[in-house]
Amino acid sequence: MQEIFNIFIKSIFIDNMVFAYFLGMCSYLAVSKTVNTSVGLGLAVIFVLGITVPVDYLLNEFVLKEGAMAWLGPEFVDVDLSFLSFILFIAIIASMVQLVEMIVEKFSPALYASLGIFLPLIAVNCAILGGSLFMQEREYQNIAEATSFGLGSGVGWFLAIVGIAAIREKIRYSNVPPALRGLGITFIITGLMGIAFMSFLGIKL
Amino acid sequence: MSTEIKEREPLFSPKNMKLLTTPLNLSNPITVQVLGICSALAVTAKLMPAIVMSISVLVVMAASNVVISLLRNGIPPRIRIIVQLVVIATMVILVDQVLKAFVYDVSKQLSVFVGLIITNCIIMGRLEAFAMANKPWPAFLDGIGNAMGYGIILIIIAFFRELLGSGTIFDFRVIPQGAYDFGYVNNGLMILPPMALITVGVIIWIQRYYTRELIEEN
Numbered sequence: 001m002q003e004i005f006n007i008f009i010k011s012i013f014i015d016n017m018v019f020a021y022f023l024g025m026c027s028y029l030a031v032s033k034t035v036n037t038s039v040g041l042g043l044a045v046i047f048v049l050g051i052t053v054p055v056d057y058l059l060n061e062f063v064l065k066e067g068a069m070a071w072l073g074p075e076f077v078d079v080d081l082s083f084l085s086f087i088l089f090i091a092i093i094a095s096m097v098q099l100v101e102m103i104v105e106k107f108s109p110a111l112y113a114s115l116g117i118f119l120p121l122i123a124v125n126c127a128i129l130g131g132s133l134f135m136q137e138r139e140y141q142n143i144a145e146a147t148s149f150g151l152g153s154g155v156g157w158f159l160a161i162v163g164i165a166a167i168r169e170k171i172r173y174s175n176v177p178p179a180l181r182g183l184g185i186t187f188i189i190t191g192l193m194g195i196a197f198m199s200f201l202g203i204k205l
Numbered sequence: 206m207s208t209e210i211k212e213r214e215p216l217f218s219p220k221n222m223k224l225l226t227t228p229l230n231l232s233n234p235i236t237v238q239v240l241g242i243c244s245a246l247a248v249t250a251k252l253m254p255a256i257v258m259s260i261s262v263l264v265v266m267a268a269s270n271v272v273i274s275l276l277r278n279g280i281p282p283r284i285r286i287i288v289q290l291v292v293i294a295t296m297v298i299l300v301d302q303v304l305k306a307f308v309y310d311v312s313k314q315l316s317v318f319v320g321l322i323i324t325n326c327i328i329m330g331r332l333e334a335f336a337m338a339n340k341p342w343p344a345f346l347d348g349i350g351n352a353m354g355y356g357i358i359l360i361i362i363a364f365f366r367e368l369l370g371s372g373t374i375f376d377f378r379v380i381p382q383g384a385y386d387f388g389y390v391n392n393g394l395m396i397l398p399p400m401a402l403i404t405v406g407v408i409i410w411i412q413r414y415y416t417r418e419l420i421e422e423n
Contacts, residue, residue: 020398025242026326083302086320087294094287123286126243126324133317179413180406182421183239187406194399 004148007140011152014201017127018160019194021134024127028161029186038165039158041122046154048122049131052096053150054143056089056132064088089132097123127157164190216342224346228354230416234327235358236409237419241327244318245359246401252375255363257311259356261304261319263349265296266328270348272296273336280337289332290323297322327355362404370395 017023024045031041062068064085069076101119105112112119122128131153140146167189176185234240241262248258269292273280280288301319304312312319322328331351336344367373372380372391380389394400413419 022243022246026240029239083298086298086323090290090294090323094290124324124326124329126321129324130317130321133320137317178420180410184406184409187402187409191399191402191406194402
């Protein structure tokens with residue numbers, strides 16, 4: 001139980017998707033102009049990461065890993081399909097996003113209206129595929145650990161995008177050098193936020 | 206059908222050359238279009254991985270641009286995203302296997318970022334914006350041009366981060382021992398992730414200072 005909690009905290013603060021690995025930077029920079037939209041996108045990312053990471057974990061454990069097909073019979077023990085993981089993960093992500101979109105549309109039209117265009121965009125958000133690939137690389141022990149890693153990474157991404165959106169709303173009133181306006185200053189602020197997040201590095205969990 | 210034969214456009218006509226050169230500065234994928242930042246920043250602590258990454262992106266991009274451009278009339282618009290993803294993913298798997306076979310060390314350093322070329326927005330973006338509507342040859346040039354614009358930024362960032370952070374270029378020591386004896390210290394901050402962002406910020410600053418038309422309204 002404690003291990004699961006540790007993974008959750010670790011993936012929010014120490015291995016933060018944006019500040020430590022730069023994943024999902026494209027939508028992070030493009031959608032962080034106002035706090036409202038960034039909250040919507042952040043929630044959608046938490047949601048999708050929380051679903052796709054465990055599903056990809058099961059896929060990796062029972063189909064892709066070397067020897068994972070052993071449950072089919074002894075002749076499958078040597079099968080190693082790990083070279084297929086990119087294409088299968090991205091297929092799972094694309095279909096999950098589609099599925100989530102349909103479910104949300106059916107059961108909560110209000111949420112669907114507020115997430116709107118962001119849901120389909122998430123399929124090509126590198127944070128989602130990155131979550132699955134890190135899950136594969138770090139070899140989590142069971143599905144609970146994988147789920148807590150997925151949710152934690154989502155929450156970390158959410159914090160990052162809401163933080164930068166709030167700063168960008170304020171910075172509109174400041175006198176930024178013309179050549180740095182917009183993109184340039186956002187990069188530099190993100191770098192400074194990253195340095196701040198690095199202070200979590202020393203924490204041993 | 207008119208029987209008139211349209212005059213063939215030369216391979217390297219001015220229009221085609223423009224496809225190659227504008228992404229280097231005026232429509233640079235990283236500093237202007239803001240595409241493909243994710244992988245660009247994570248692999249730039251050393252020059253070697255940055256160059257391998259640029260070449261991988263160049264190959265994937267040119268190949269998938271040509272394939273999609275050849276298929277463009279046969280792809281139903283509703284499922285085009287999935288078709289594009291499949292084409293890109295196939296190319297990335299090929300590149301990944303080649304890297305693992307020939308430069309295993311670098312491939313280990315790049316870790317998940319080779320796989321993340323699939324969701325690299327530059328590739329999807331160029332497929333959507335250009336290859337779906339143009340002939341294979343311009344699409345090929347567009348792919349090469351954008352990948353070079355991406356690679357140039359990667360190499361500039363990696364050069365400064367490796368030089369200032371580790372005092373080396375391609376792992377060869379370039380800062381003389383005398384400087385260290387004199388009290389010079391490598392700036393350890395440069396190797397850490399946040400400095401990559403700040404380096405890009407400074408590159409954008411310099412680029413826009415000299416290219417006034419890129420300056421954004423506040």
